[in-house]
Amino acid sequence: QVQLVQSGAEVKKPGASIKVSCKASGYTFTSYYAHWVRQAPGQGLEWMGIIDPSGGGTSYAQNFQGRVTITRDTSTRTVYMELNRLTSEDTAVYFCARSTATTGTDYWGQGTLVTVSS
Amino acid sequence: DIQMTQSPSSLSASLGDRVTITCRASQGISNYLAWYQQKPGEVPKLLIYTASTLQIGVPSRFSGSGSGTDFTLTISSLQPEDVATYYCQKYDSALWTFGQGTKVEI
Numbered sequence: 577q578v579q580l581v582q583s584g585a586e587v588k589k590p591g592a593s594i595k596v597s598c599k600a601s602g603y604t605f606t607s608y609y610a611h612w613v614r615q616a617p618g619q620g621l622e623w624m625g626i627i628d629p630s631g632g633g634t635s636y637a638q639n640f641q642g643r644v645t646i647t648r649d650t651s652t653r654t655v656y657m658e659l660n661r662l663t664s665e666d667t668a669v670y671f672c673a674r675s676t677a678t679t680g681t682d683y684w685g686q687g688t689l690v691t692v693s694s
Numbered sequence: 695d696i697q698m699t700q701s702p703s704s705l706s707a708s709l710g711d712r713v714t715i716t717c718r719a720s721q722g723i724s725n726y727l728a729w730y731q732q733k734p735g736e737v738p739k740l741l742i743y744t745a746s747t748l749q750i751g752v753p754s755r756f757s758g759s760g761s762g763t764d765f766t767l768t769i770s771s772l773q774p775e776d777v778a779t780y781y782c783q784k785y786d787s788a789l790w791t792f793g794q795g796t797k798v799e800i
Contacts, residue, residue, distance in 0.1 A: 620792065
């Protein structure tokens with residue numbers, strides 16, 4: 577069965593960086609895009625960016641340009657999201673998800689809580 | 695960037711009511727629109743893609759319509775398990791933007 581398993585919760589200080597992982601199983605890794613979406617406490621879903629695991633091409637939301645990097649390791653079927661220069665406003669649950677080009681994001685990881693606090 | 699605006703932000707309806715949520719794109723996106731349901735403490739669930747295609751396993755009381763800039767999600771007969779926040783998302787380009795969400799209560 578399709579699974580996206582994310583790394584565990586983290587606490588970071590302002591100004592630090594975070595790297596969250598998402599390990600995929602149960603499907604052909606390179607046939608589906610991978611996304612990162614975050615949700616601050618009590619807020620809506622915010623799309624951060626996308627990677628094509630086949631070629632490694634990425635696209636990022638304007639709000640995160642220059643601060644986020646999404647990468648993948650095809651040998652371990654893992655996608656990573658690194659966010660730099662953290663502030664308290666980056667406190668959120670971060671989700672990975674997969675999609676094709678036409679069908680929306682049909683499977684999601686369990687979410688990773690990132691808390692930014694001094 | 696194309697902005698996605700949902701209305702209303704929240705609504706309260708009775709069991710069995712027909713509920714309609716609207717999503718408007720600031721520019722045309724053809725039919726590259728998905729709808730998601732998120733219950734408190736849960737991961738978002740894909741309901742509809744390409745504006746009107748029901749995801750496998752989603753009850754038939756959910757339906758979607760629209761093309762271009764205006765889209766709707768309809769729940770034909772509201773059930774207790776439909777209490778959730780609903781989001782639209784566009785994916786006509788490499789930027790997959792969400793609407794701000796609509797909270798549905800009974």
